């Protein structure tokens with residue numbers, strides 16, 4: 001059974017009189033790697049800062065394992081680990097000393113837990129080396145270990161592959177996948193490069209100008225022979241209620257005032273019947289088979305390269 005790790009509901013952020021984030025609604029499941037992609041300035045970092053509790057929401061809510069970041073901040077935030085800016089590390093201390101230092105700030109972290117996280121990110125062999133001598137990829141991994149010490153259910157990484165070479169990216173990818181599948185962590189990764197992120201993620205949400213413009217499963221991760229998921233876009237009223245009903249069967253998001261989700265063909269009539277039973281009015285349903293790249297270039301209208 002899929003368990004929702006994080007749910008964004010109509011998340012908005014206004015700074016001054018500018019609305020930077022314009023009503024984001026989507027869910028991320030445990031064990032899933034979710035990519036959050038969009039051009040520079042799209043609103044990824046702002047959204048992530050709200051998800052990790054570094055910035056207040058102007059409107060809407062974020063629930064983490066069902067706990068509201070607004071009304072149950074402590075309980076909700078306990079389930080989140082993240083690297084938003086570069087991980088804070090002391091280059092003149094060893095990896096082991098850095099982790100120990102960091103662990104002092106969190107109550108109840110045992111040496112056993114530190115060792116466990118080191119193993120999780122595969123840094124056992126270099127723990128006694130000074131961090132200043134680590135490669136960028138190793139520094140990222142020790143940052144991930146720090147973020148994991150308190151056993152969060154959701155791990156959020158802002159541009160974790162930034163500046164890494166292909167080998168570094170491959171390593172990070174391997175550990176992120178392991179975290180999701182073996183430890184049931186929901187991992188959220190932001191990036192402005194589709195090519196990098198589609199290799200890591202199960203699902204990708206595309207953000208542009210503070211709005212979610214599409215959400216789609218990455219087909220490379222679909223086992224061979226499995227039926228290809230169809231992309232469904234639906235205009236329905238009331239939207240929030242419709243979103244909730246669809247979410248019971250499959251993760252759905254709100255994009256441009258419509259509900260977007262993916263499902264197998266035979267599920268479509270079942271979902272429509274569920275919606276009708278709940279007195280939801282359906283005005284339009286669009287079903288497409290488009291690939292992620294098609295969608296991405298259609299929506300963004302440009303190749304996202306710095």
Ligand SMILES: Nc1ncnc2c1ncn2[C@@H]1O[C@H](COP(=O)(O)OP(=O)(O)OP(=O)(O)O)[C@@H](O)[C@H]1O
Pocket residue numbers: 015020038039040041042043044045046047192
């Ligand atoms: N404190 C602020 N005051 C005013 N505008 C801001 C503030 N922070 C961010 N913005 C604006 O909000 C928009 C979204 O910024 P954000 O950093 O979230 O985008 P991003 O998708 O993370 O981009 P990048 O990939 O460049 O980091 C941008 O247009 C930015 O100029």
